Amino acid sequence: MLKALRHIWMVVVLAGVSLAQASPAAQRFGGAETRPKRIVSLVPAVTEMIYAMGDGGRVAAVSNYDHFPADVARLPRVGGLLDPSVERILAIKPDLVIVYATQKDLIERLDRAGIPYFNYQHKALPDILTTIRAIGARIGSTARADAVASGMERALEEIRGRTAALAHPATLLVFERDPASLRNVFASGGYGFLHDMLEIAGGRNVFANVRQQAVQASTEMLIASRPDVIIELLYGDSLKNADIAKELRAWDALPSVPAVRSHRISALTGDEFVVPGPRVVDATRKLARTLHPDAFK
Amino acid sequence: MPLIRRRLAATLLGFGLLLAAALVTGPLIGSTHISLARVFDGAIPFADNADAQIFFIARLPRVLAAALVGASLAAAGVVFQALLRNPLATPDTLGVSSGAALGAMLAITFHFNFAFAGIASIPLASFVGSIGALGIVYALASARRRGLSTIVLLLAGVTMTAFFQALILFTQYLADFADTFRTVRWLMGTLDVGSYAPILAALPIVLVAFAMLATLPRSLDLISLGTDAAAARGVNVLAAERLALASASLATGAAVSLAGPVGFIGLVVPHLVRLIVGSDHRLVLPASALFGAAFLIACDALARTIWSSGELPVGIVTALIGGPFFLWLLVRK
Amino acid sequence: MLKADGVSFAYRAGATLVVNDVSLVIAPGELVGILGPNGSGKTTLLKMLAGTLTPSAGTIQFDRRPLSSWRRRDLARRIALVPQETHAPFDFTVLDIVLMGRFPHLGTFALEGPDDLAIAKQALASTGAWAFEDRPFATLSGGEKQRVVIASALAQSPELLLLDEPTTSLDLGHQLDVQLLLAALNHDRGVTMVLSTHDLNLAAALCRHLILLRAGRVVAQGPTEDVLTPETVRALYGVDADVRRHPVAGHLTVTPLARMP
Numbered sequence: 001m002l003k004a005l006r007h008i009w010m011v012v013v014l015a016g017v018s019l020a021q022a023s024p025a026a027q028r029f030g031g032a033e034t035r036p037k038r039i040v041s042l043v044p045a046v047t048e049m050i051y052a053m054g055d056g057g058r059v060a061a062v063s064n065y066d067h068f069p070a071d072v073a074r075l076p077r078v079g080g081l082l083d084p085s086v087e088r089i090l091a092i093k094p095d096l097v098i099v100y101a102t103q104k105d106l107i108e109r110l111d112r113a114g115i116p117y118f119n120y121q122h123k124a125l126p127d128i129l130t131t132i133r134a135i136g137a138r139i140g141s142t143a144r145a146d147a148v149a150s151g152m153e154r155a156l157e158e159i160r161g162r163t164a165a166l167a168h169p170a171t172l173l174v175f176e177r178d179p180a181s182l183r184n185v186f187a188s189g190g191y192g193f194l195h196d197m198l199e200i201a202g203g204r205n206v207f208a209n210v211r212q213q214a215v216q217a218s219t220e221m222l223i224a225s226r227p228d229v230i231i232e233l234l235y236g237d238s239l240k241n242a243d244i245a246k247e248l249r250a251w252d253a254l255p256s257v258p259a260v261r262s263h264r265i266s267a268l269t270g271d272e273f274v275v276p277g278p279r280v281v282d283a284t285r286k287l288a289r290t291l292h293p294d295a296f297k
Numbered sequence: 298m299p300l301i302r303r304r305l306a307a308t309l310l311g312f313g314l315l316l317a318a319a320l321v322t323g324p325l326i327g328s329t330h331i332s333l334a335r336v337f338d339g340a341i342p343f344a345d346n347a348d349a350q351i352f353f354i355a356r357l358p359r360v361l362a363a364a365l366v367g368a369s370l371a372a373a374g375v376v377f378q379a380l381l382r383n384p385l386a387t388p389d390t391l392g393v394s395s396g397a398a399l400g401a402m403l404a405i406t407f408h409f410n411f412a413f414a415g416i417a418s419i420p421l422a423s424f425v426g427s428i429g430a431l432g433i434v435y436a437l438a439s440a441r442r443r444g445l446s447t448i449v450l451l452l453a454g455v456t457m458t459a460f461f462q463a464l465i466l467f468t469q470y471l472a473d474f475a476d477t478f479r480t481v482r483w484l485m486g487t488l489d490v491g492s493y494a495p496i497l498a499a500l501p502i503v504l505v506a507f508a509m510l511a512t513l514p515r516s517l518d519l520i521s522l523g524t525d526a527a528a529a530r531g532v533n534v535l536a537a538e539r540l541a542l543a544s545a546s547l548a549t550g551a552a553v554s555l556a557g558p559v560g561f562i563g564l565v566v567p568h569l570v571r572l573i574v575g576s577d578h579r580l581v582l583p584a585s586a587l588f589g590a591a592f593l594i595a596c597d598a599l600a601r602t603i604w605s606s607g608e609l610p611v612g613i614v615t616a617l618i619g620g621p622f623f624l625w626l627l628v629r630k
Numbered sequence: 631m632l633k634a635d636g637v638s639f640a641y642r643a644g645a646t647l648v649v650n651d652v653s654l655v656i657a658p659g660e661l662v663g664i665l666g667p668n669g670s671g672k673t674t675l676l677k678m679l680a681g682t683l684t685p686s687a688g689t690i691q692f693d694r695r696p697l698s699s700w701r702r703r704d705l706a707r708r709i710a711l712v713p714q715e716t717h718a719p720f721d722f723t724v725l726d727i728v729l730m731g732r733f734p735h736l737g738t739f740a741l742e743g744p745d746d747l748a749i750a751k752q753a754l755a756s757t758g759a760w761a762f763e764d765r766p767f768a769t770l771s772g773g774e775k776q777r778v779v780i781a782s783a784l785a786q787s788p789e790l791l792l793l794d795e796p797t798t799s800l801d802l803g804h805q806l807d808v809q810l811l812l813a814a815l816n817h818d819r820g821v822t823m824v825l826s827t828h829d830l831n832l833a834a835a836l837c838r839h840l841i842l843l844r845a846g847r848v849v850a851q852g853p854t855e856d857v858l859t860p861e862t863v864r865a866l867y868g869v870d871a872d873v874r875r876h877p878v879a880g881h882l883t884v885t886p887l888a889r890m891p
Binding site: 181182184216220 | 346417492518
Binding site: 299301302305378379383384414512515516518519521522523525526528529530531532533559575576577579 | 702706715716721771
């Protein structure tokens with residue numbers, strides 16, 4: 001299950017990468033339906049947002065990759081980013097479908113079927129809050145959405161405040177690499193919600209100057225970036241601690257890296273790191289605790 | 298026209314120097330600035346010496362891998378072209394590359410997790426795939442008649458390539474998103490091996506392949522004019538063809554397992570070399586190996602430095618150079 | 631020199647015999663023609679004589695030893711084969727091609743030396759192709775290519791030259807060139823020759839002995855005068871022809887007159 005979350009992350013990255021081609025955020029209001037009751041959500045992040053607003057009861061179906069909150073387990077599935085099942089979506093008879101902006105085929109079909117949809121685009125952390133408010137407006141829960149968003153803003157500000165005065169260590173945030181080796185390392189670039197979380201949590205992204213969400217780091221780049229801390233976002237079907245420790249030893253191949261010398265390499269597991277929704281606050285807090293253990297007991 | 302002896306000596310010397318120059322300058326090039334003095338400063342413990350680590354862990358293995366892969370693919374290209382009597386043949390023509398790609402794809406998608414003799418699953422599966430493809434193509438080509446029919450070989454190769462490509466697409470379809478992304482990246486080819494282990498694993502195979510190739514050049518000359526004429530001149534045509542097929546496939550398989558399918562080396566390098574030394578395979582084969590190595594080192598250096606926010610896969614650089622070069626070749630003929 | 635006894639060939643066991651129970655003797659210095667229509671097995675027979683195809687039945691002996699007992703390279707030093715067509719997929723020069731004829735004398739790793747170069751140049755001179763030495767083989771005309779390939783065979787310093795349809799794809803002028811060249815090589819240098827052809831007049835003009843082949847079988851063999859008659863022409867080609875000595879050229883000529891029903 002957790003492995004599938006890595007899937008989501010790639011989805012999220014690539015959805016963001018295709019930013020340039022996506023049409024501007026479009027929302028289609030179907031007639032007077034401003035309080036949709038049968039919502040189909042293909043975007044796990046938005047599913048979580050809707051539940052956070054307390055409107056989970058109005059969600060009729062979710063994507064194959066939705067796992068939070070636990071209630072979604074009993075809901076029917078309709079596919080994902082690459083393979084949405086138009087048939088199943090239509091069978092639900094939805095009055096609002098949450099789609100990725102890049103799912104052009106699906107959007108076309110929904111248009112033809114006359115079904116309203118909400119166009120989701122993934123960008124950086126501030127956009128999460130914007131999206132929460134936008135979704136709230138769309139489904140007629142403006143006040144509750146605002147409450148959720150404001151709560152998140154306050155929580156993030158609190159974390160930022162605590163780390164502001166501390167020294168921000170140079171951090172390498174890795175979210176993907178070949179198992180048991182340092183080939184094909186993908187780290188967070190200077191853009192995107194991973195980067196934003198890292199900065200709030202009190203870390204200085206070694207690839208902050210790269211204007212991309214994902215950086216494929218070669219061996220030379222890894223050595224030259226000289227991180228003081230390496231954080232790996234690891235997924236795997238119930239990775240045991242012993243396995244995690246073994247995986248992290250791959251970094252021993254580069255002994256000159258400060259993080260390796262001072263043994264400041266950590267693995268974080270958990271789906272809150274791949275779903276840019278309300279749980280980014282938890283994710284940010286975990287990052288902050290890893291970077292500044294004394295300040296975040 | 299100077300005798301073959303002098304030409305061979307001059308060729309080996311010239312291209313040998315070129316390769317030596319590439320080997321020496323390759324590790325000096327990179328996206329980070331390092332100080333050679335620090336690299337070789339024995340006083341600094343290796344674990345603390347970032348410059349030395351960049352030189353010896355990041356760059357030198359890449360350069361050596363580039364040399365090995367470039368030499369293997371170029372030599373394999375020469376041999377396949379002679380075997381198929383066609384200057385447009387490449388190591389991909391007979392399906393060996395596609396077999397290797399399929400092996401890697403399966404390993405990535407189904408998360409093979411075995412290692413054998415210190416070799417990780419992806420390169421291992423890739424190599425097995427290449428040898429499997431060779432076996433099938435060879436069996437098809439020798440099935441019907443005595444000897445190895447070149448036409449059947451070609452058809453079998455083209456068919457197997459198409460079949461493997463279909464299997465590759467199917468595997469990608471089954472794969473989850475991240476794995477598909479990984480396989481697409483693998484298909485672009487990369488030399489960032491990060492350690493000497495993969496090189497040492499591929500080296501024995503390449504050496505064996507080269508030892509087999511060493512006896513072939515003159516036979517290849519004669520065979521390229523026609524198998525009857527070659528046989529009448531004393532060439533053991535069947536043995537030579539088998540040896541050519543096996544050695545070129547081994548070299549290709551090892552190269553693709555190490556770095557993924559890097560395209561155009563097997564096509565462009567022999568052509569360039571023939572423009573310089575003529576068509577005698579006793580010159581073309583060694584020269585292509587040497588030049589292929591130097592060429593790929595240069596392409597990899599370019600791949601590492603040309604892109605400001607990271608590194609290009611080397612397969613993209615070879616394609617960007619090879620494609621237009623090839624177009625130019627076609628136009629001028 | 632070369633003796634074939636009851637030689638037959640089929641491409642697969644049980645398939646039709648392409649060559650059927652052929653026996654012949656080639657004496658040193660002879661200029662022999664294997665004459666027959668297309669598909670009569672001439673090329674296959676020639677390849678067996680060269681040792682590149684193994685007979686399905688019968689034996690061939692060269693210098694009183696079975697062909698199969700000869701080492702490939704030793705045989706190639708004595709017998710050279712000129713195939714019907716030579717296509718160079720790579721940019722070999724004429725000299726490159728001719729030097730390849732030295733292979734049986736050199737082996738896998740030996741490189742040609744000055745002696746080999748001299749032999750190659752002499753071979754080119756004797757075929758009148760010395761002017762093309764550095765030209766790419768692929769740019770030559772059919773006739774020029776044929777002369778180069780013959781030179782390449784001569785560079786093998788063979789005692790016996792086997793030629794498969796040496797003039798078939800050439801125009802009249804080049805046909806005559808090759809014909810005169812072969813006659814001279816045989817007459818002046820004593821090179822024994824066996825050539826296959828379906829051109830009756832070439833065979834009559836050039837060869838002193840003929841072996842007439844039809845559907846893989848020998849119809850007649852012996853001196854040209856004895857063997858080339860209207861009866862044998864009829865048996866071979868199904869054509870009524872006039873065979874007579876040409877008053878100017880001095881050799882037999884065959885003129886087809888009518889198709890037999």
